[in-house]
Amino acid sequence: MSSVARLYPSRIAALRSKMKENDVDALVVSATSDMLYLIGRKLPNTERFNALILGQTGNPYLVVPELQYPLVASLAENAEIITWAETTDPIRVASDLLHRLDARSVAVDGLMRGAFLLRLQERVGRQVRFSDGTPLTAQVRLLKDADEIARLADAGGRFDAIWEAFWKNGRLVGVSEREVVEQIRKLLFAHGFDTMEWCDVGSGPNGASPLHHHSDRIIQPGDPVVIDFAGTIGGYFMDTCRTPVAGTPLPEFIEIHEITRKAHEAANERARPGVAAGDVDQAARDVIAKAGYGERFMHRLGHGLGLDAHEEPYIIAANRLRLQPGMVYSNEPGIYIDGKWGVRIEDIILMTSDGARSLNSATRDLVSMN
Structure with missing residues (x-):
């Protein structure tokens, strides 16, 4: 897999189709193999929050620490890259994006760190329903291209x-x-x-x-x-x-x-x-x-x-x-x-x-x- 990040539009389109079938307004993908599958780049899975956020339409959002921007800069024409500084709360950034998408149903990949998920759920409020996004991504990844x-x-x-x-x-x-x-x-x-x-x-x-x-x-x-x-x-x-x-x-x-x-x-x-x-x-x-x-x-x-x-x-x-x-x-x-x-x-x-x-x-x- 190339070290240069690139979006895979056909994979994202297939995933969005599954989102619509399952009434999922937004999908949050953390630094896992699912992210690698969708953007061709494996970001560090550390205490620093990374996430690819997909609505049912529009450009993807990529939330990354400021110091990791060079790893995903090649995506700038096809995704909205939002960087956060060390003094910024990235969970608030992600929550604001979900509100911008008017997401009432949010799926999260199964390997997201529990601390990130708990903070995100608390931040967006109880009116948003969370679910496991693993079945969605698994269905898309099941058939190799x-x-x-x-x-x-x-x-x-x-x-x-x-x-x-x-x-x-x-x-x-x-x-x-x-x-x-x-x-x-x-x-x-x-x-x-x-x-x-x-x-x-x-x-x-x-x-x-x-x-x-x-x-x-x-x-x-x-x-x-x-x-x-x-x-x-x-x-x-x-x-x-x-x-x-x-x-x-x-x-x-x-x-x-x-x-x-x-x-x-x-x-x-x-x-x-x-x-x-x-x-x-x-x-x-x-x-x-x-x-x-x-x-x-x-x-x-x-x-x-x-x-x-x-x-x-x-x-x-x-x-x-x-x-x-x-x-x-x-x-x-x-x-x-x-x-x-x-x-x-x-x-x-x-x-x-x-x-x-x-x-x-x-x-x-x-x-x-x-």
């Missing part, structure tokens, strides 16, 4: 190259989980990523905990190693997981790895436009349950991905949202055996008119490493 898909596809290809380099040149036997993290970190930055958001490495029994981070445990011969990492490039996330083995895998692990791979395939085969997200989760879950490991797959199948690592659509049993072309989500079934090991296989999936298209091509077969 061509530029976003291109960015995510590029990031997916870079992740494939990282996996190939790691399998070829990386080390597992006799090194610590923490050292594996450092191997992945170097590869991420070498392949152009801006950040490493996380790298979870669970070897042997540590892999039985789906959210194990990493430790100083030394990886032993025969240990499966669950490696789940994520990074950002140009503001967009990529996130994958594979479970290679240090040395020669035991037959029992080969079996559960193959079950997990088949569950991954079943989910992709079930995924089609119009199919409920929960039905895709169920397709993978059925494979694992039939093999006798149903209780050992204890998390959802997947989550959406884009400007946030976890966003809509969530691929979970209760979600009846119908998949549509342009949605992007993870497919990551897993089996976790307490005291022994775990396995997870994760790709990022783009829903197309023809069905599921993986943005990752790195092999999902079992890989043995030195």
Whole structure:
């Protein structure tokens, strides 16, 4: 994402359409990924108040600290930029704007700091109804546009190259989980990523905990190693997981790895436009349950991905949202055996008119490493 702020008129128009459908007079977006989505710039989310304020018509308002004006100056032709000095109350500025818009119904993004929201509610008065704006922005962001898909596809290809380099040149036997993290970190930055958001490495029994981070445990011969990492490039996330083995895998692990791979395939085969997200989760879950490991797959199948690592659509049993072309989500079934090991296989999936298209091509077969 360019460092120069720019408005995305089509995204703002789509959001305003949702505002009208839901009788929302004004939307207040704080310094979150929603702001990044709408103006192409991620402002600091600190104790200094930043907000993009949208009415149903007219130019957007951008309220920023005076010292941050250079970060958004490029928007001046298309937005009214209102700066506030260090001695000014920015909540009063925002409140005055809402009154100018004659806003009786105000939606606020779900990640606005509670202190800002409470002060804003007190300032505008009880006659104004506040609501959570997250469903509005989520509906608009749910379908990725061509530029976003291109960015995510590029990031997916870079992740494939990282996996190939790691399998070829990386080390597992006799090194610590923490050292594996450092191997992945170097590869991420070498392949152009801006950040490493996380790298979870669970070897042997540590892999039985789906959210194990990493430790100083030394990886032993025969240990499966669950490696789940994520990074950002140009503001967009990529996130994958594979479970290679240090040395020669035991037959029992080969079996559960193959079950997990088949569950991954079943989910992709079930995924089609119009199919409920929960039905895709169920397709993978059925494979694992039939093999006798149903209780050992204890998390959802997947989550959406884009400007946030976890966003809509969530691929979970209760979600009846119908998949549509342009949605992007993870497919990551897993089996976790307490005291022994775990396995997870994760790709990022783009829903197309023809069905599921993986943005990752790195092999999902079992890989043995030195």
